[in-house]
Amino acid sequence: MREIEKNTASEGKPNKLPYNLREKKIKNAPYRDMIRAELADDLYDKILSIIVVGKKYKDPNYSAKDLAKDLKTNTRYLSAVINSRFGMNYSCLLNEYRIKDALHLLTDKRYAEKTIEEISAMVGFSNRQSFYAAFYKYVGSTPAGFRKQKWEQKK
Numbered sequence: 001m002r003e004i005e006k007n008t009a010s011e012g013k014p015n016k017l018p019y020n021l022r023e024k025k026i027k028n029a030p031y032r033d034m035i036r037a038e039l040a041d042d043l044y045d046k047i048l049s050i051i052v053v054g055k056k057y058k059d060p061n062y063s064a065k066d067l068a069k070d071l072k073t074n075t076r077y078l079s080a081v082i083n084s085r086f087g088m089n090y091s092c093l094l095n096e097y098r099i100k101d102a103l104h105l106l107t108d109k110r111y112a113e114k115t116i117e118e119i120s121a122m123v124g125f126s127n128r129q130s131f132y133a134a135f136y137k138y139v140g141s142t143p144a145g146f147r148k149q150k151w152e153q154k155k
Contacts, residue, residue, distance in 0.1 A: 035080055043078070044085045046071055057097040060126035064090040095134040098123040102135065106147045116143045 050070055056062045067090070068078045079090065086093050101123040105111045111119065120131035120143075135143050 035077070035084065040081050040085060043071060043073065043081045047078075047082065047085075051093065052097060057094045058101070058122070058124040060121075060124050062094075062124075094124065096138065098125060098131075099134055099138045102131070102143065103139070103146070106143060107150045112151075116147070119143070 047067070050067060051057050056067070064075050064078060068075045071078065082088070082090055082093055088096070102119055105114070105119045105122060106116075114122070116131075117128055120128060123131075125131035125134070132142060135141075135146070139146055141149070
């Protein structure tokens with residue numbers, strides 16, 4: 001059970017996750033096992049190069065279809081590689097890098113004057129709600145709460 005659920009269960013409240021988060025379901029997709037390892041490794045490296053090194057995760061309109069087009073493959077194959085190599089789907093992959101970037105920006109004094117919404121847009125989220133939900137999922141607190149806590153620790 002996740003820490004968030006433990007806290008709500010111990011308080012006698014129903015086990016409802018905040019921000020409409022859901023438990024991860026493990027799906028058995030046979031096509032994932034049919035991918036040749038060499039091709040999957042090659043695609044894995046190219047995905048990292050485009051998404052991380054090329055910072056495409058910062059583009060809120062960059063879709064799995066766009067990535068598949070850049071890699072000259074189809075979305076089903078791309079999805080299978082992302083699921084098998086990264087252990088998550090395309091959206092979660094992008095959100096993970098976005099949140100890592102946001103964590104840095106929220107604690108960097110050069111961005112202290114930026115609002116949470118501005119930082120959210122800077123890292124690639126298209127709306128406030130999706131940023132807050134993803135942030136809470138990965139960090140366990142809201143962006144404002146995280147920022148406040150880090151600034152208090154620095155004092």
